[in-house]
Amino acid sequence: MGVAVYELFNRSRPNVAILGNKWEHLHAHLIPRYKTPCTYDGVQFVDPNPTGNYVSYQKRDLPLDMILNIRNIMKGQISEVTCRI
Numbered sequence: 892m893g894v895a896v897y898e899l900f901n902r903s904r905p906n907v908a909i910l911g912n913k914w915e916h917l918h919a920h921l922i923p924r925y926k927t928p929c930t931y932d933g934v935q936f937v938d939p940n941p942t943g944n945y946v947s948y949q950k951r952d953l954p955l956d957m958i959l960n961i962r963n964i965m966k967g968q969i970s971e972v973t974c975r976i
Contacts, residue, residue, distance in 0.1 A: 932957050
């Protein structure tokens with residue numbers, strides 16, 4: 892999954908958090924980190940602390956169509972990467 896995030900979003904480095912403490916399933920966060928501002932689909936993302944904890948940034952709502960588009964692109968990329976391994 893980290894390869895897919897790198898190839899799709901050209902991140903500087905990733906943060907990956909996979910949790911399964913409380914629920915009976917794994918919950919994963921793939922957070923692309925950027926040293927400089929990044930624009931995706933017309934929205935600028937600024938990482939205020941690119942070498943620190945990713946939780947310190949202010950959360951914001953993104954349009955549902957953007958979220959679904961990212962999900963669909965990642966699903967295709969993950970399948971493609973898995974087939975190459």
